[in-house]
Every structure is written in structure tokens, then in C-alpha cells.
Amino acid sequence: MRSQVLATFTAQVLSVSAGTILWDGRFNDLTSSTDLNKWSWGNQVGPYQYYIHGPSAVTAYVNLSPDFKNPADTGSRQGAKITLDNTAYWNGQNMRRTELIPQTSAAINKGKVYYHFSLMRKDVNPPATTREHQIAFFESHFTELKSGWLSGSPGVSDTLLRWCVGGQTKWSTEWVAxxxxxxxxxxxxxxxxxxxxxxxxxxxxxxxxAPVSASTSSNGADWHVGVLELPRDGYPDSTEDYYWSGVYIESGDLTTSVAGPGSAPGGGSSSSSSTSTSRTSSLTTLTTSTTQAQVTTTSSVAPTTTTPSGCAASQWSQCGGISYSGCKTCAAPYTCKYLNDWYSQCV
Structure with missing residues (x-):
């Protein structure tokens, strides 16, 4: 009996990280999606920048509800439904886009960090399988999820959800509703x-x-929580919904529990560090072995590589704008087109 209890407590401690939350985008600070309207370039408040979207009201593109989150994500009190409809064209572009960007000055682009999120689709308003979707991406697109038919591929549709590095698929699975x-x-x-x-x-x-080499490039304010859909002739727009939960960035050890660090407002502690401390304080005989196990199971030494001094942004990537520090040269045959003071893009 004692060994069973000991094993249970050990598993609990191992499931909690001592990581530090650098930025918390779990929508716990928002009453509704209309709170996103409080943010502007002149009033940079809240957890998100909100400027990449169509001309309709915010509720056409982003909505919040407890029904939209992963039920296992107890660190979030609600999730987000991010929508592409027939108005979701940003700034005169021919791509449909609804994207949120972290509003933070934290060092989310320094050292080793972990970008967390959960993603789900439904059979109602599913993402089209006949167009490429770039999901949870950086401006330089060094890593991202993709779904649907990849531009330039044979055939007309693709049902996979992929993780890509530098445009190359490293992992994929059927994206089941x-x-x-x-x-x-x-x-x-x-x-x-x-x-x-x-x-x-x-x-x-x-x-x-395992970690692979990538041209990691970020100015600390260019991770897009949302979706960009590439245009494709002959395939009309349909409404698409993407469900998001558990969005945050941490440093230190990785939190592997989907519950996330802490708990949603109104219940329990608010950080993974305090949760770990409270549990380990009652298990002092396990502290040393648990810490060693955490290091062994959640971290590894990545091979050292050198980030190229020059880089070329891919099609549709950002290539300029105020405070932008990523690739400013476009890969051939694309050129960098000015859209506004904050954004230029390879087209």
C-alpha cells in the first residue's frame, strides 16, 4: 500500500513543472473577446495585440467560452474560437487571416523556451482540406503547424495536420474532428x-x-496565435472555426501536464512553481530524486548550431515594419511589399 501511494505522489510531482511563465495567453484575463478592442498601437494593453483580422466586429472572428477549451486544461477558465469567414481579409490582402499576437516585453525569444497551446476542430465549420493553412506560426515561418492541401502539391486536398520546420514536414497526423x-x-x-x-x-x-536545426528568428512579438489561409483559385470561401486552449510560454522545465501551470482564477495556485513547491514540501524524501527525474525526462542538450547571419523570408512572410527584426530579404522570386508602417510582406 505504501509503495502504491508513494508511486502516485511521485507521478503527481513529476507532472508539475518548475517552469516560469514568461507570457500567459490563456484568456483568463478577458471577460469576452470584445476586450481585445482595448488594445491599439497607442494603447498596448492586455495579453494580446489585435490587428490582423477583417473589417467586421471582433465577435465575427474571435469568441471566448468555457465550451471552447480542452476540458483537461484546468489552468484555463475558457478557450477561444478563432474564425475565418468571407470577410476575413486583412489590410487588402487576398489571404484570409485571423491572428492574435502576444503583447509582452518578456524574453520569449531568448534562450530555451516552450510555446504551449492546444488546438481542435469540429465537423461544423471545419478547415478546408483544399487550401493551405498556416497555424501558430512565426513571421519567418521557421516553425508552424499546417493543415490542408499544401501549395504546389499534387492532388486537390489533404486531410493531415502537420508540424513543419522551414517548410518541411517533420510530423503529421490525420486531423480528426x-x-x-x-x-x-x-x-x-x-x-x-x-x-x-x-x-x-x-x-x-x-x-x-527531437530538436532539429532551424533559422530561429523572432523579435519577441511575432508569434501568431491563429490562422493564415493561402488563396487558391476555384475554391470558394467557407466559414472555418479553430478552437484554442492552454496558450502560454514558459522557460525552465517543461510543463507536460495538459492541466497547465496553476489553476484558473478562483481556484488553486496561480503558478506552476507554487504548485510544485506545495506538493514537494509534503514529500521531502522524494525531492532530490524527483528533481533529478524531471531533468532527465523533460530536458536534453540540443546540438549547438550557428544561426545564419543572413536569411531569406518565404512567400507571405513579414519582411519589414516598425520594430521588426526578422528576415528583411525575400526568397526568389518574391519581393518585399510595403503594406503599412508596421508590416511589409513577401509577395
Whole structure:
């Protein structure tokens, strides 16, 4: 009996990370999506920048509800439904886009960090399988999820959800309706590598792709929580919904539990560090062995690589704008087109 209890407590401690939350985008600070309207370039408040969307009211593109989150994500009190409809064209572009960007000055582009989120689709308003969708991406697109038919590929449709590095697929699965995909990008900005952690439903994250070399490029304000859909002739627009939960960025050890650090407002502690401390204080005989096990199971030494001094942005990527520090040259045959003071793009 004692050994069973000991094993249970050990598993609980191992499931909690001592990581530090650098930025929390779990929608716990928002009453409704209309709170996103409070943000502007002149009034940069709240957890998100909100400027990449169509001309309709915010509720046409982003809505919040407890029904929209992963039920296993107890650190969030609600999730977000991000929508593409027939008005979701931003700034005169021919691509449909609804995207949120972290509003933070934290060092989310330094050292080794973990970008967390959960993603789900339904049979109602599903993402089109006949167009390429770029999901949870950086401006330089060094890593991202993709779904649907990849531009330039044979055939007319694709039912996979993919994780890509530099445009190359490193992992894929059938994107089945109603299944929550829990993700952490393991990004080492210093070493120039990125790895992929994944699980479904309530299962803890496991590393499914070890860190690989990548041209990691971020100015600390260019991670897009949302979706960009590339245009394709002959395929009319249809409304598409993407469900998001558990969005946050942490440093230190990786939180593998889908419940996330702490608990939603109104119940329990608010950080993974305090949760870990409270549990380990009653298990002092396990502290040393648990810490060693955490290091062994959740971290690894990535190979050291050198980030190229020059880089070329791919089609549709950002290539200029105020405060932008990523690639400013476009890969051939694309050119950098000015759209506004904050954004230029390779077209």
C-alpha cells in the first residue's frame, strides 16, 4: 500500500513543472473577446495585440467560452474560437487571416523556451482540406503547424495536420474532428533548434521530434496565435472555426501536464512553481530524486548550431515594419511589399 501511494505522489510531482511563465495567453484575463478592442498601437494593453483580422466586429472572428477549451486544461477558465469567414481579409490582402499576437516585453525569444497551446476542430465549420493553412506560426515561418492541401502539391486536398520546420514536414497526423491536439514548441533561440512535444486529449505531453536545426528568428512579438489561409483559385470561401486552449510560454522545465501551470482564477495556485513547491514540501524524501527525474525526462542538450547571419523570408512572410527584426530579404522570386508602417510582406 505504501509503495502504491508513494508511486502516485511521485507521478503527481513529476507532472508539475518548475517552469516560469514568461507570457500567459490563456484568456483568463478577458471577460469576452470584445476586450481585445482595448488594445491599439497607442494603447498596448492586455495579453494580446489585435490587428490582423477583417473589417467586421471582433465577435465575427474571435469568441471566448468555457465550451471552447480542452476540458483537461484546468489552468484555463475558457478557450477561444478563432474564425475565418468571407470577410476575413486583412489590410487588402487576398489571404484570409485571423491572428492574435502576444503583447509582452518578456524574453520569449531568448534562450530555451516552450510555446504551449492546444488546438481542435469540429465537423461544423471545419478547415478546408483544399487550401493551405498556416497555424501558430512565426513571421519567418521557421516553425508552424499546417493543415490542408499544401501549395504546389499534387492532388486537390489533404486531410493531415502537420508540424513543419522551414517548410518541411517533420510530423503529421490525420486531423480528426473533436480531438484536442496539445502542443509545445521547444525552441532554443541560442542554439538555433526547435523540437516538438505533442499529446491528445488529457494525455501528458511527450517529445515526438527531437530538436532539429532551424533559422530561429523572432523579435519577441511575432508569434501568431491563429490562422493564415493561402488563396487558391476555384475554391470558394467557407466559414472555418479553430478552437484554442492552454496558450502560454514558459522557460525552465517543461510543463507536460495538459492541466497547465496553476489553476484558473478562483481556484488553486496561480503558478506552476507554487504548485510544485506545495506538493514537494509534503514529500521531502522524494525531492532530490524527483528533481533529478524531471531533468532527465523533460530536458536534453540540443546540438549547438550557428544561426545564419543572413536569411531569406518565404512567400507571405513579414519582411519589414516598425520594430521588426526578422528576415528583411525575400526568397526568389518574391519581393518585399510595403503594406503599412508596421508590416511589409513577401509577395
Amino acid at each position: 473533436g480531438v484536442w491536439h496539445n502542443v509545445a514548441y521547444e525552441i532554443d533561440f541560442s542554439a538555433g533548434t526547435v523540437g516538438f512535444w505533442h499529446s491528445t486529449g488529457s494525455d501528458p505531453l511527450t517529445r515526438v521530434v
